[in-house]
Amino acid sequence: MTHSPTHSPTNTPDTGLSAASTEALSVRALYEILEQRFNGKTWSLNEMAIGYTNDVGYIGRxxxxxxxxxxIDGEATAELTHKLAESLWWTFVPASKLDIDIDQAFSETMSTIRTNLEATIERTAL
Known part of the structure; x- marks a missing residue:
């Protein structure tokens, strides 16, 4: 079995997350307008984390x-579709605020996980 090489920043494959991240940040900018109007400030990273964990808990239900x-009231698949997409949004926003290139991070993390899984599968082959 061959192993996938760990991707460096120069050969990280395009995961297609850039367009989704741009859209997520555009939506976040609209929320920030409303937060500023109603609260006099925008949400902190801690407040965003609370919102994110609340949604993840709801996904479990x-x-x-x-x-x-x-x-539940409503249709589970439709609600899951919405909440799973919203969870991606919750990931893009703090990544941007923390100056993390989430596209690169995702590619590199998946490459590392894939390499480790392939090595484990190879090591445990009967």
Whole structure:
């Protein structure tokens, strides 16, 4: 079995996250206008983290609803579609605020995980 090389910043494949990140930041800018108007300030990273973890918890309940073990008002798949997409948004926004190139980070992280999994599979082959 061959291993995928770890990607360096110069050969990181395009994951297509750039356009999604740009859109997420555009939407975030609109939220910031409203936050400034209503609260006199925009959300901090800590406030965003609370919003993010709240949504992740709700995704857990929606997965239970999808499996039929947690009742919800509405349709589980439609709600999951929305919340999973929104969770991507929650990832792009703090990455940008922290000056993290999320496209590069994702590619490099997946490459590392893939390499480690392939090595484990090879080591544990019967």
């Amino acid at each position: 929606l997965l239970l609803a999808h499996d039929g073990t947690w009742p």
